[in-house]
Amino acid sequence: MGLDVSSHLHPVGSFDLADHPVPTGMEEIWRFTPLKRLRGLHDSAPFADGAVVLKSEAAPGVVVEHLAADAVVRGTSGLVPTDRVSARAWEAATGVTLVRVPAEAVVEATTVLRHVGTGADTAGAAHTVIVAEKFSKATVVLDFEGTAVLADNIEIVLEDGAELTVVSLQDWADDAVHHSTQHAKIGRDATLKHVSVSFGGDVVRHDATAEYDGPGGSVEMLGMYFADEGQHIEHRLFVDHTAPKTRSNVVYKGALQGEGAHAVWIGNVLIRKVAEGIETYEENRNLILTDGCQADSVPNLEIETGEIEGAGHASATGRFDDNQLFYLRSRGIEEAEARRLVVHGFFNDLIGKIGVESLEDKLRETVEAELAKNVLR
Amino acid sequence: MATLEIKDLHVSVETEDGPKEILKGVNLTIKDGETHAIMGPNGSGKSTLAYTISGHPKYTVTSGSITLDGVDVLEMSVDERARAGLFLAMQYPVEVPGVSVSNFLRTAKTAIDGEAPKLRTWVKDVNAAMDRVKMDTAFASRNVNEGFSGGEKKRHEIVQLELLDPKVAVLDETDSGLDIDALKIVSEGVNRFKENGDKGVLLITHYTRILRYITPDFVHVFVNGQVAEEGGPELADELEANGYDKYVSAAV
Numbered sequence: 001m002g003l004d005v006s007s008h009l010h011p012v013g014s015f016d017l018a019d020h021p022v023p024t025g026m027e028e029i030w031r032f033t034p035l036k037r038l039r040g041l042h043d044s045a046p047f048a049d050g051a052v053v054l055k056s057e058a059a060p061g062v063v064v065e066h067l068a069a070d071a072v073v074r075g076t077s078g079l080v081p082t083d084r085v086s087a088r089a090w091e092a093a094t095g096v097t098l099v100r101v102p103a104e105a106v107v108e109a110t111t112v113l114r115h116v117g118t119g120a121d122t123a124g125a126a127h128t129v130i131v132a133e134k135f136s137k138a139t140v141v142l143d144f145e146g147t148a149v150l151a152d153n154i155e156i157v158l159e160d161g162a163e164l165t166v167v168s169l170q171d172w173a174d175d176a177v178h179h180s181t182q183h184a185k186i187g188r189d190a191t192l193k194h195v196s197v198s199f200g201g202d203v204v205r206h207d208a209t210a211e212y213d214g215p216g217g218s219v220e221m222l223g224m225y226f227a228d229e230g231q232h233i234e235h236r237l238f239v240d241h242t243a244p245k246t247r248s249n250v251v252y253k254g255a256l257q258g259e260g261a262h263a264v265w266i267g268n269v270l271i272r273k274v275a276e277g278i279e280t281y282e283e284n285r286n287l288i289l290t291d292g293c294q295a296d297s298v299p300n301l302e303i304e305t306g307e308i309e310g311a312g313h314a315s316a317t318g319r320f321d322d323n324q325l326f327y328l329r330s331r332g333i334e335e336a337e338a339r340r341l342v343v344h345g346f347f348n349d350l351i352g353k354i355g356v357e358s359l360e361d362k363l364r365e366t367v368e369a370e371l372a373k374n375v376l377r
Numbered sequence: 378m379a380t381l382e383i384k385d386l387h388v389s390v391e392t393e394d395g396p397k398e399i400l401k402g403v404n405l406t407i408k409d410g411e412t413h414a415i416m417g418p419n420g421s422g423k424s425t426l427a428y429t430i431s432g433h434p435k436y437t438v439t440s441g442s443i444t445l446d447g448v449d450v451l452e453m454s455v456d457e458r459a460r461a462g463l464f465l466a467m468q469y470p471v472e473v474p475g476v477s478v479s480n481f482l483r484t485a486k487t488a489i490d491g492e493a494p495k496l497r498t499w500v501k502d503v504n505a506a507m508d509r510v511k512m513d514t515a516f517a518s519r520n521v522n523e524g525f526s527g528g529e530k531k532r533h534e535i536v537q538l539e540l541l542d543p544k545v546a547v548l549d550e551t552d553s554g555l556d557i558d559a560l561k562i563v564s565e566g567v568n569r570f571k572e573n574g575d576k577g578v579l580l581i582t583h584y585t586r587i588l589r590y591i592t593p594d595f596v597h598v599f600v601n602g603q604v605a606e607e608g609g610p611e612l613a614d615e616l617e618a619n620g621y622d623k624y625v626s627a628a629v
Contacts, residue, residue, distance in 0.1 A: 091414070263604070327471035330431050331485035331537065332459035341484065345475025 009270050009302045011078030011238070017091055020084035029083060032264040032296055034232055037203045037256055039149045039177050041085045041123060042150050047092040052115045054097065059109035063100040068080055071096045073129050075156035078211060079183035085182040091150035092125035097142055101164070103133035110139045110251050110358060117148025120175050126152035128357075130163035132190070139165040139356055145200075147173040154182040158190035160214065165193040167356060168208075171202035171366075174231075186246070188214030189342045195354050196252075198225040198233045199366055205234040212243035212275075222248040222351055222364065223265075226370045228291070229258025237282070238268040250282035253317070254345060256293035257374045267299040271308060279309040286317040287346050289339075303360025311326035339375045343367065379446055379462060379544035379577055381407040381430075386441035388422075388429050396437070399425045403441070403600035405579075407545060411467035412571060412578040414588060416615065417599030417619040421534035423581045424468060426599075427549040430463040430579075432458050445545065460489055462544030466534040466551050478533070479503065480522045482540060487539050506536045509569070510562050535566035545577035546570060552587035564590030585617040600624040 014020065022043050023030040035042055050157050058064040067073070074096055081087035099111060113128070130140055142154070158164055170178060178201055186192050210219045219239060227233045239248040254263045266280040286295035299313035320342060328338035344367060351363050384577065386398035392622060399422045417423050417466050429436045430443060432455040443450040445461055473481065482503055487493045494502070504514045510532040522530050531551055538546055552560055564587060570576055571591075580591060588596075588610070596612040597604045598621075605624050606612065 003524070027556050321471075322474050323471045326433055326455060327467070327473065328481070328485075329455040330459055330467075331481075331541065332456050332488035334456050334488065335454070335483055337484065338456075341476050341481070342473065345473055349476035349520075 009268055009300060010045040011082040013079060015087065015090060016018070017087050018082070020081070020087045020291050022309070024083060029236075031326050032253065033205055033234060034051065034203060037177065037232065038085075038179065039120070039123060041088070041149065041177065042152050045123045045149070047125045048122040049094060050118060050254045051122055052126065052150055054098070055114040055116065057114070059107050059111045059117050059138070060109045061102065061105045061107045063102070064111065064113070065098045065100070067096045067098055069094055069096060069127070071098070073098055074127065075155070076129065076131070077183050077185045079153060079155050079181070081153070081181065083207075085151050085179045086153055089125040089153050089181070090129055091126070093111055093127035093153070093199070095127070097126070097128045099128070101132045101136040101138040101162070102299035103159075104135045105138070105211040106136070107138040107365065110141055110356065112141045112143060114143045115145070115150075117144070117146035117150065117176055120149050120177070120294050123149040123151065126150065128152065128193040129157065130156045130166060131162070132159060132164040134159045137163040139167070141167040141169060141356070141359070143169045143171065144178060145171045145173070145217040147176045149177045151179045152181070153182060156182065156184035156192065156194070158184065158186045158217070160187040161187060162190045163280040164191070165195065165250070165356065167195040167354070167359065168206070169359075170198040170201055170204050172204070174200060174202060176201040177203045178205070182206065182208045184210040184219065185213050186210060186217035186219055189216035191218045193220045193222065196223045196235060197363065198235070199370070201231065201233070203232045205236070207236045208209055209238040209242040210248065212246045215243050217243065218247040219249075221248070222350060222353055223252035223254075224347060225252070225263060226367070227254060227256045227261040227263045228370070230260040232262045233368040236266040238270070239280065239336070241269070241271045241278045241280065244275055245277045246275060247278065248280045248282075250352070251350060252349060253283045254285075254295070255287045255346065255370070256295055257289040257370070259292035261293040263294075264296045267313060269311070269313070271273070271303045271305060271311060273304045276305055276307040276364040277309055280311045281375065282313045284315045285346075287343065288317065288319050289343070326332060336376050343371055343375065379409045379575060379581070380579055381545045382444045384442045386429070387439045388425055388436050389439055390425070390436055398439070399436075399602050400429065403602070403604060405597065405604065407577040407579055409544070409575040409577055411595065412580060412591065412593045413595045413597060414582060414593035415597050415599050416582055416585070416613065416616055419583065420623055421599045422602040423599050426470050426547055427465055430547055431455060431463060431471050431555040435565065443531045446605060457490065459543070464538055464543035464546045466538060466542060466548045468550040468553060469585055470522050470534055472523045474523055477518055479517040482537065485537065486540060495609055504539060506539045509539070510535050510566055512536065525542065527554040529554065531555060531559065531563055535563050538570055539566060542573070544575070545579065547579045547581070549581050550583060552582055560587060562589060567591050585613045588613045599625055
């Protein structure tokens with residue numbers, strides 16, 4: 001008997017793998033995902049150690065530790081697997097990487113966890129917990145590169161008043177498969193900025209979810225992706241407003257190019273009865289650069305109380321705006337350069353919002369490199 | 378030296394009911410140093426003429442010619458026309474999210490000149506051009522036309538006109554939606570451009586108001602896709618007094 005997964009707005013999780021039957025692709029939460037290309041992560045592909053090599057660069061004042069799989073910190077975010085891959089990764093992880101920002105520490109430098117894939121022959125399972133203790137402030141970047149078949153659970157815990165930026169940067173090689181479940185618990189008056197950037201990989205499917213542990217918490221979820229020929233990039237977001245006076249703001253922007261490029265964005269927001277006075281907004285924009293691409297964009301908002309400050313969402317998928325191109329070209333700018341300006345412009349505001357300076361140039365360079373594949377050719 | 382010559386121009390647009398002819402044989406020659414005003418009622422094809430000159434893909438030229446100093450303009454792409462010396466100040470300038478005004482202006486200037494402007498003088502030139510139209514230089518770091526008021530958009534068009542320094546400027550209802558102060562500022566910008574000499578100006582307007590500040594050498598009354606009457610500045614005065622009624626009723 002499986003879990004009831006008919007509503008992804010009221011997910012019921014389980015640590016017991018038996019509660020998660022192998023999906024067929026008909027399930028609501030799997031209907032967009034090319035299961036055949038998941039290399040058996042959703043089924044029974046064996047896991048082995050060494051699929052990724054972790055190189056951590058802890059900023060001064062931040063502690064990075066490697067703990068046993070039964071470490072008590074595991075599960076403190078409230079993460080309970082709601083799909084089979086997450087449940088399998090939970091069961092198979094042989095250790096926990098803990099990033100701890102001590103109470104009241106204000107850390108300017110960025111902590112980087114660099115995950116380098118060693119090959120797609122065996123699948124890996126990983127577990128990471130990031131804890132920002134009371135009133136601390138820090139930035140943590142999870143960088144994924146090389147090639148791998150990886151399933152991981154990443155827990156993010158913000159204690160009261162903490163201010164944390166977490167960037168998950170999927171810079172994989174073309175044949176990588178990555179299924180990631182990232183869950184945050186946001187304490188009273190704490191502020192999380194969660195950023196997901198997906199450029200590489202064959203199949204990248206990320207769940208980013210958040211719940212609140214007290215009033216006054218705030219989460220900003222920013223995402224940027226570039227789906228190329230044959231690539232499947234799926235972001236599934238869920239903000240569960242479980243406390244009053246909490247805020248959430250979600251902005252995901254992506255560009256698609258090449259035959260079979262597929263982007264999926266699911267933006268779920270649930271405002272529970274208790275969550276009075278909250279404010280939420282979610283937005284997804286897709287820019288289609290060539291023929292043969294597909295973008296699925298599904299915002300869902302469920303409201304159990306009317307006593308809120310505001311709730312809204314927006315979704316738009318379109319090609320180049322002919323009027324923008326005409327305007328730029330009427331000033332002498334060649335067509336390819338005009339397209340380049342428009343795409344950079346599309347991402348520019350978002351890159352600025354991420355607010356991690358060391359990343360900004362890299363992201364702009366990546367946009368430039370992606371453009372060279374089609375638009376500037 | 379610049380002469381823009383339009384001969385027997387026929388232009389149509391695609392509609393749900395098939396192609397519809399908007400311009401029905403337009404003849405117009407703008408020599409350097411001349412300012413031509415095109416006036417006419419709504420729907421007479423004034424804006425179609427402006428967009429056709431600059432090459433908007435929505436408009437199809439079915440016959441006739443446009444040449445700039447004898448060179449076929451219709452063979453050129455939109456950006457080639459701009460690099461050849463044509464400029465269109467638009468009635469509704471377009472917002473380009475995420476692209477800063479300074480980046481846009483520098484990219485355009487580089488495209489027009491074929492080389493990047495010298496950094497030190499360029500910044501001064503941009504600031505001076507913005508100062509002249511009373512635009513705060515803080516606009517340079519804002520996104521192109523995003524959140525600009527109608528007047529700010531038009532002033533931004535004039536900044537571009539001055540910096541890109543074309544041979545022939547087409548101003549498509551640049552006066553519409555402007556209050557009197559903004560109208561004066563924009564008109565002064567156009568007059569500065571004219572003073573550079575050798576410049577052609579095609580001023581498209583619905584109202585005679587702007588012609589108090591920019592004196593045309595020739596006035597053409599546009600009705601139903603054709604020039605219905607031509608004259609000097611005095612024709613504008615007559616239109617001010619009597620409106621377009623006699624042309625419109627004649628055309629029906």
